[in-house]
Amino acid sequence: MTQKKICLLGTFAVGKSSLAQRFVESIFSDRYRTTVGVRIHRKAVALNGDTLNLIIWDLAGEDEFVVLRTEYLRGSAGYLLVADGTRRDTLDKTIDLHRRARTALGDVPFILAVNKTDRADDWAIDESALEELSQQGWSIIRTSAKSGQGVDEAFTRIARKVSLG
Amino acid sequence: MPERTDEDLISPSTPDADLAAALGPTVVAALRRSVRSDAQLWVETLFPILLPAIRMAVASALREMLATLNQILDQSLSVKRWQWRFEAWRTRKTFGEIVLLRTLVFRVEQLLLLDRHTGLLLASVAGADITPKNTDLVSAMLTALQDFVGHSFGVDSGAAIRELYVGEFCLLVEPGPRAALAAAVRGNAPAEVRETLRAAVDLIHQEFGAELRDFKGDAKPFERSRPILEGCLQAQYHRPDKASKTKLWVVAAALLVAVAVWAGLRLVRAWHWDRALAALGNTPGIAITRSGRSNGRYFLEGLRDPLAASAESRLSNEGIDPRQVSIRFRPFLSLDPELVVKRAKTVLAAPDSVSVTVDGDILRLRGAAPHVWVLRARSADHEMALAGVRQIQMTDLIDTDLEALRSVIESAQILFPTNSSTAVPEQARVVALAAGRAREWIDAAQTIGRTPSLYVTAYTDPTGSEARNVNLRHERAAYVANLLAGRGIDRKYLSLREGKPADLTADAVHSRRVTILTHLDQGR
Numbered sequence: 001m002t003q004k005k006i007c008l009l010g011t012f013a014v015g016k017s018s019l020a021q022r023f024v025e026s027i028f029s030d031r032y033r034t035t036v037g038v039r040i041h042r043k044a045v046a047l048n049g050d051t052l053n054l055i056i057w058d059l060a061g062e063d064e065f066v067v068l069r070t071e072y073l074r075g076s077a078g079y080l081l082v083a084d085g086t087r088r089d090t091l092d093k094t095i096d097l098h099r100r101a102r103t104a105l106g107d108v109p110f111i112l113a114v115n116k117t118d119r120a121d122d123w124a125i126d127e128s129a130l131e132e133l134s135q136q137g138w139s140i141i142r143t144s145a146k147s148g149q150g151v152d153e154a155f156t157r158i159a160r161k162v163s164l165g
Numbered sequence: 166m167p168e169r170t171d172e173d174l175i176s177p178s179t180p181d182a183d184l185a186a187a188l189g190p191t192v193v194a195a196l197r198r199s200v201r202s203d204a205q206l207w208v209e210t211l212f213p214i215l216l217p218a219i220r221m222a223v224a225s226a227l228r229e230m231l232a233t234l235n236q237i238l239d240q241s242l243s244v245k246r247w248q249w250r251f252e253a254w255r256t257r258k259t260f261g262e263i264v265l266l267r268t269l270v271f272r273v274e275q276l277l278l279l280d281r282h283t284g285l286l287l288a289s290v291a292g293a294d295i296t297p298k299n300t301d302l303v304s305a306m307l308t309a310l311q312d313f314v315g316h317s318f319g320v321d322s323g324a325a326i327r328e329l330y331v332g333e334f335c336l337l338v339e340p341g342p343r344a345a346l347a348a349a350v351r352g353n354a355p356a357e358v359r360e361t362l363r364a365a366v367d368l369i370h371q372e373f374g375a376e377l378r379d380f381k382g383d384a385k386p387f388e389r390s391r392p393i394l395e396g397c398l399q400a401q402y403h404r405p406d407k408a409s410k411t412k413l414w415v416v417a418a419a420l421l422v423a424v425a426v427w428a429g430l431r432l433v434r435a436w437h438w439d440r441a442l443a444a445l446g447n448t449p450g451i452a453i454t455r456s457g458r459s460n461g462r463y464f465l466e467g468l469r470d471p472l473a474a475s476a477e478s479r480l481s482n483e484g485i486d487p488r489q490v491s492i493r494f495r496p497f498l499s500l501d502p503e504l505v506v507k508r509a510k511t512v513l514a515a516p517d518s519v520s521v522t523v524d525g526d527i528l529r530l531r532g533a534a535p536h537v538w539v540l541r542a543r544s545a546d547h548e549m550a551l552a553g554v555r556q557i558q559m560t561d562l563i564d565t566d567l568e569a570l571r572s573v574i575e576s577a578q579i580l581f582p583t584n585s586s587t588a589v590p591e592q593a594r595v596v597a598l599a600a601g602r603a604r605e606w607i608d609a610a611q612t613i614g615r616t617p618s619l620y621v622t623a624y625t626d627p628t629g630s631e632a633r634n635v636n637l638r639h640e641r642a643a644y645v646a647n648l649l650a651g652r653g654i655d656r657k658y659l660s661l662r663e664g665k666p667a668d669l670t671a672d673a674v675h676s677r678r679v680t681i682l683t684h685l686d687q688g689r
Binding site: 001002003004005037038040041042053055057069071072074075076077 | 280282283284285286299301302305306309312313315316381382383384
């Protein structure tokens with residue numbers, strides 16, 4: 001079985017751990033627990049008759065106290081950028097994270113997951129911003145770790161991208 | 166020619182089975198030649214197939230060995246082993262597993278070969294009885310931990326965590342340029358283990374250099390590294406030294422001696438108990454109805470005559486502490502002769518001059534006793550009946566008072582003058598004394614159920630004719646009888662007798678006399 005390392009990047013409290021937990025264990029908790037350092041998950045994904053073992057590194061979210069450790073990115077076949085749809089500034093920070101990840105990893109596959117689509121009333125990211133990123137070649141998926149919307153698709157898509165690498 | 170498929174060529178049911186048979190020897194020869202010319206090729210080809218089979222066989226053998234070891238250890242004696250046995254019960258592991266764990270010096274239980282760049286797992290092996298879990302996650306976490314520590318403490322990126330200690334485990338990490346080998350070791354591993362890991366890492370880099378360089382997540386090429394990793398699965402156990410074996414034998418011998426002593430003491434105690442029971446059973450007045458041992462204590466139940474010897478003294482005589490015995494006796498009257506005699510002596514207050522014996526249900530009194538006691542003994546029939554005595558026999562018992570009277574009576578001599586049947590007046594005193602005693606004697610004899618008789622016996626001297634002496638003897642006896650009757654002796658008790666004629670040498674005065682002889686019938 002082939003294995004691939006992928007990382008979850010994003011600022012704090014965007015739902016990285018919730019997305020990983022929803023994808024790996026199919027569970028969601030409203031309770032917020034900040035990730036310290038890194039949490040590592042494993043999930044086997046079926047792709048075209050083969051099985052790909054995804055080793056998912058859920059990195060601690062960046063804030064004024066915690067800075068992304070690019071050492072954790074080493075060897076990643078791809079990464080999942082996560083932004084919080086109810087906080088506009090998380091998208092800008094995600095773009096910055098992407099730039100730093102690119103510097104560390106080079107041109108590896110990535111996907112942007114705009115999370116918390118279940119909170120439509122609080123949505124703060126306009127479609128034009130996402131459209132602009134799409135035109136830049138970004139692959140964007142709207143997700144909700146709470147409802148599960150788009151979660152499997154996001155990981156499956158990144159799995160497919162890295163498997164081609 | 167018709168088209169043939171491979172299946173047709175090898176199927177025995179087809180006519181081309183002959184072709185297969187024909188090609189067989191050629192193929193075999195080719196194989197043999199190939200093996201001789203390039204054995205290594207065959208080793209590398211067959212190794213992935215043989216290795217799993219060998220591992221299964223080794224695992225099976227180890228399991229059998231563990232089972233045998235378990236069985237052997239079960240039969241050994243040791244305080245420590247009993248502790249391990251308790252631990253096995255508590256932890257629900259086999260005894261053999263606990264022994265191996267406790268005698269363990271060190272054991273390499275798992276090995277992980279990981280890619281240092283990605284943290285992905287390349288290969289892993291584990292001991293036969295170890296079930297590895299989440300080895301790919303462990304590999305990733307180890308890499309993450311390495312990165313975390315390196316970043317936190319400003320350690321050179323090329324440096325690596327070499328050792329981690331968790332409980333009784335030590336994780337030894339031997340890094341190479343591209344791959345690292347992590348060994349989970351239980352116990353205290355010597356330096357040689359590190360050297361073994363070092364050599365293994367070097368060999369892997371040597372054998373799999375290209376695969377490591379080109380690694381992009383597919384770990385299949387590294388399956389071939391498993392033999393190298395399995396060579397690092399080492400273990401070392403404590404060997405029981407001779408001193409501990411000697412100690413074991415000493416303990417076993419001491420236990421054996423203790424058991425033998427205990428058994429011996431129990432046997433001796435049981436022997437004493439049996440003897441005590443036999444002695445009690447032979448004791449007059451004691452009847453054992455039930456005996457035995459209950460709750461670690463001997464017990465006795467039965468019947469005991471109050472006059473019987475005490476059970477406690479009997480037990481003590483046989484070496485049994487009566488305080489250790491529960492004794493319950495009910496009182497009863499024993500008909501044992503010994504106790505009947507004892508009881509009779511007590512009831513009759515027999516003096517020492519009287520012997521008391523029992524013959525069936527007849528109590529025999531022999532010896533001599535005062536008249537008062539004899540009278541009392543005669544009236545004790547009812548008292549002795551309870552003791553099983555039907556009759557008290559005193560025919561051989563001398564009434565000492567009667568004897569004294571008899572002696573006085575029979576010592577009296579009434580003297581007569583020559584050729585006279587009338588005593589001189591001075592003899593009246595002798596007659597009076599004899600009569601008085603005779604009256605007492607007769608009364609006393611009757612009170613004890615004896616029938617008295619007085620034989621008035623007359624004698625003559627040798628002078629004169631025999632015819633005249635016969636008359637004289639008769640007249641003299643009659644004379645004394647009359648005197649006795651006159652003094653209150655009933656004539657029915659009196660009988661007249663002629664004494665033997667005196668010879669010429671006899672004293673003439675005392676030859677002319679009358680004496681009174683007494684007689685009592687046997688009575689009862």
